[in-house]
Amino acid sequence: MTQPAVLDEKVNRYENLLRKALEAFEVAPQDNSHLRRVADDFSTMAQAYYDDGRFFLEQGDPVNALACFSYGHAWLDAGVKLGVFKVSDDKLFTI
Secondary structure (H helix, E strand, C coil), X not given: CCXXXXXXXHHHHHHHHHHHHHCCCEECCCCCCHHHHHHHHHXXXXXXXXXXXXXXXXXXXXXHHHHHHHHHHXXXXXXXXXXXXXXXXXXXXXX
16 A cells, blocks of 8 residues: 655655756747747746745745645746756656
8 A cells, every 4th residue: 555645745745846957958949039038937936936935834834835846846847848948867857
């Protein structure tokens, strides 16, 4: 029988994953292109979700923190799949 997820461990794991991912990508499109604006929007959203997750942790709300860290990472993964981010770490990103 499998053990149920432990919320605090999962929150910490997803926070660390997003924090590392935010430092591990490069924007691929050229400046002044439409796709550059897309990349900037995606990375801004990922950072905003990270910041919101930290806020929720400080407020004692790990459930919403976990949601934020998950959504933030999803923005980065979506950018990788779209091709607006260059990455090399297959442990931080779905590549």
